[in-house]
Amino acid sequence: MSMTGEFSSKQLTIVGLGLMGGSLALALREHAERIVGIDPNPEARAYAIEQGIVDEATDQLQAGVSQADTVILCAPVTTVIDVVKNRIGAYLRSNTLLIDIGSTKKDICEVMGRLPIGIHAIGGHPMTGKELSGITASDKMLYVQRPFVLCSTRRTTPATRIRALALVEALQALPIEMDAARxxxxxxxxxxxxxxxxxxxxxxxxxxxxxxxxxxxxxxxxxxxxxxxxxxxxxxxxxxxxxxxxxxxxxxxxxxxxxxxxxxxxISQDSDKLLQALAPIREARLTWATRKTTT
Amino acid sequence: MSMTGEFSSKQLTIVGLGLMGGSLALALREHAERIVGIDPNPEARAYAIEQGIVDEATDQLQAGVSQADTVILCAPVTTVIDVVKNRIGAYLRSNTLLIDIGSTKKDICEVMGRLPIGIHAIGGHPMTGKELSGITASDKMLYVQRPFVLCSTRRTTPATRIRALALVEALQALPIEMDAARxxxxxxxxxxxxxxxxxxxxxxxxxxxxxxxxxxxxxxxxxxxxxxxxxxxxxxxxxxxxxxxxxxxxxxxxxxxxxxxxxxxxISQDSDKLLQALAPIREARLTWATRKTTT
Missing domain, CATH: 1.10.3660.10 (6-phosphogluconate dehydrogenase C-terminal like domain)
Incomplete structure (x- = not known):
């Protein structure tokens, strides 16, 4: 597993074949020799295979992750916590990069920090999404130019960071490192x-x-x-x-x-004062919106 | 002035040449022999003339409304109140239909109710809009299939109502009559x-x-x-x-x-109770959104 330069993986496993997981698989297609998808839903698995989003699909966590060098958990927060806390540690090879994309990070990073030493675990949160959900809405451009937050855990080494940053770069996302509480x-x-x-x-x-x-x-x-x-x-x-x-x-x-x-x-019915209070808030919104469209 | 059937006007005057006023002029083009626009801004007036949105444009309220059989006030609420309360009553011919499109109706309908007897005054509020503003954003379809609230005043006779409803129908908007407080x-x-x-x-x-x-x-x-x-x-x-x-x-x-x-x-950290509380609210939002797209 390369620790510098471009992201590459011999086996990338994505746990959770929904919009986010499917889009990750599409975006990382060129960077992985083999992509395995794990999902309890047989329809999602069949779709992912048919569309070539993944090379293999299973509902078995152990079988799906035990040969992986990179595992991305794409599930709701409490599912991620459950998988990390109760199950995945025993299945992963040493040196595997484990990242998640859950929307809150403190609890997840806390349980990641208790994984066996040798697992490269780091929390992730891409600031992107879509109205639609499910793997059928997958979009390889979903992460492009969007902030992707990375939060270190007690199982994040310098090598973990470098490899996670390479993964974010492969997505063409914008990496932002901060601690989980922040x-x-x-x-x-x-x-x-x-x-x-x-x-x-x-x-x-x-x-x-x-x-x-x-x-x-x-x-x-x-x-x-x-x-x-x-x-x-x-x-x-x-x-x-x-x-x-x-x-x-x-x-x-x-x-x-x-x-x-x-x-x-x-309530004090002073329109001038109200206008004076509203004006800088409106300005802040417009400044933000302008900055967003120019980046 | 026809009191039944299709809306028609010999002179329609629109006070305020912005998005709403310009769009009204475009939508009522076929129903008016002459459209006059009133606005203090010379650029808005020039644009309205150049684009054929109005036939004539002026910054003089009296000159613009004195020959009208229909006047629509398309200005912010306090401007509408000022025009109705302090100025327009003396300029209008008897039997003129006066309607506004201000976003609140109680204060406007109250001052309309004190206009000279013979003025057909009724409050209006079309539930439509656009991100863009100004007459350059005018759109003849802006009112189509959108609710258009009509609020009676003390100067609303049965004939006023019928003519106002005909105007709303000419816009292909959906008339909804309710009192101003409601x-x-x-x-x-x-x-x-x-x-x-x-x-x-x-x-x-x-x-x-x-x-x-x-x-x-x-x-x-x-x-x-x-x-x-x-x-x-x-x-x-x-x-x-x-x-x-x-x-x-x-x-x-x-x-x-x-x-x-x-x-x-x-705060009580009971996820099940929280989910039970959120579920019917989410349902109400989805039901509303579904109904909106099917009407």
């Missing part, structure tokens, strides 16, 4: 808080609909965008929320403060 | 609350960015959608917020309750 706080702000706002908005509109069903009829583009995340997969979201509770609770408290400041200006 | 409560839930959540989210992320600028770097699609409304035009939004404060404060209180219920389940 990652979880950041995503609490930019992902988990937005989700909770979105779902609480829908809950509020649903409560209001009991007084007046016209809310559903008149809801248009503004509601659609702000409530989109409320449609997120439930298993994925409860996994995320339950493994990042403290950071999320902190961000909710910060959010209440900001909402309260604006509400105070609103 | 309208304002509904849009507080589906538009103004989402705006305040969006702007408070950006304020929270900006506050968090002072601890850790990586939030801006990692913010992706979820943040983008949930924060989109924070980029809304400030004058338009402060007008809306300041003319619908009570309903918005009510919805903010309802929102806090819903967010608090979910937060309680989150």
């Amino acid at each position: 990652h979880d706080r950041v995503v609490a702000a930019i992902s988990h808080l937005p989700y909770l706002l979105s779902i609480s908005l829908v809950a509020t509109v649903a409560a209001e609909a009991e007084n007046d069903p016209a809310v559903w009829q008149l809801a248009a583009g503004g509601f659609r965008d702000t409530s989109r995340l409320a449609g997120s997969d439930l298993k994925m979201m409860t996994d995320i929320l339950s493994t990042n509770t403290q950071a999320i609770a902190t961000l909710l408290a910060m959010f209440r403060v900001q909402m309260g400041l604006l509400e105070t200006k609103l | 309208h304002d409560r509904v849009v507080a839930a589906i538009s103004h609350l989402p705006y305040l959540l969006s702007i408070s989210l950006v304020a929270t992320v900006a506050a968090e960015a002072e601890n850790d600028p990586a939030v801006w770097q990692l913010a992706a699609g979820g943040f983008r959608d949930t924060s989109r409304l924070a980029g809304s035009d400030l004058k338009m939004m402060t007008d809306i917020l300041s003319t619908n404060t009570q309903a918005i404060a009510t919805l903010l209180a309802m929102f806090r309750v819903q967010m608090g219920l979910l937060e309680t389940k989150l």
Whole structure:
């Protein structure tokens, strides 16, 4: 296994053949001699084989990972934790690179740190996605130019880092290294808080609909965008929320403060002060959006 | 002026040549012998003439409306209130249909109700829009199949209603009649609350960015959608917020309750209960989205 330069693998195993796993397989096709997919769902396995996304597919974890030099766990957070904590350590060869793509990192990196010495384990979180899910939505460009966070564990050596960075580069993603606690706080702000706002908005509109069903009829583009995340997969979201509770609770408290400041200006009926408060926030949003489209 | 059947006008005057006004002019082209546009901005007027969006353009309110049989006010809410309250009543011919498209209706309908008897005044609010603004973004299809709320005033007679409904039909929009207070409560839930959540989210992320600028770097699609409304035009939004404060404060209180219920389940670390609470809310969002795409 090469520790520098371009990423290459004799056997790359992807655990979880969904949108993220399927897209990883497509993007790493040229870098791996053999790709094995593991998934309990026979339809996902059959599709992955038919489309040439993987060379082999199995529902057996041990059989699928024991010959791999690289294993990527593409499953919801609590599944990743379960696999790492209870099963995979005994199956992996020494020197295997183990990476995951779970949405929270502290708990995962913690259990990765308890794997046998010799396993190269590092946490990963690519900041990408799609409306659609499932392996049929796989897209080899899904990771291109998107941030890919890497979080070290107690089983991350310098060689682990170099190989993980090479993998991220092979995806044409943008590597960002930070510790797991910092990652979880950041995503609490930019992902988990937005989700909770979105779902609480829908809950509020649903409560209001009991007084007046016209809310559903008149809801248009503004509601659609702000409530989109409320449609997120439930298993994925409860996994995320339950493994990042403290950071999320902190961000909710910060959010209440900001909402309260604006509400105070609103209720005091001073339009000038309200406008002065809103202007720099709007500016921050526009600056971010401009920067995003130019990178 | 025909009181039944298809909408027609000898002179239609549109006050405010922006996206909404320009699109109305395009959509009503075949129904009006002459379209006059009023706007203080010479570039908007020149563009409207050049593109044949209007036949004539002026910055003089009296000159522009005094020969009209139909006048549509397409300006921010407080501008509409100012025009209706302080100026337009003396300029309009008896029997003229006066309609507006402001985003809140109670204050506007209230001042419309004090116009001279003989003016056919009715409040309007089309539930449509675009990312882009300004007359250059005009689109004759902007109103097609979109809800168009009509709110009666003390100057709305049965004939006013019929003519306003004919106008909405000419736009191929979907007329929905409701009283102004009910309208304002509904849009507080589906538009103004989402705006305040969006702007408070950006304020929270900006506050968090002072601890850790990586939030801006990692913010992706979820943040983008949930924060989109924070980029809304400030004058338009402060007008809306300041003319619908009570309903918005009510919805903010309802929102806090819903967010608090979910937060309680989150903090108690009972994933099953959290999932049970989230599931019906997610369902409500998906049901709404499905219904929207099939109508």
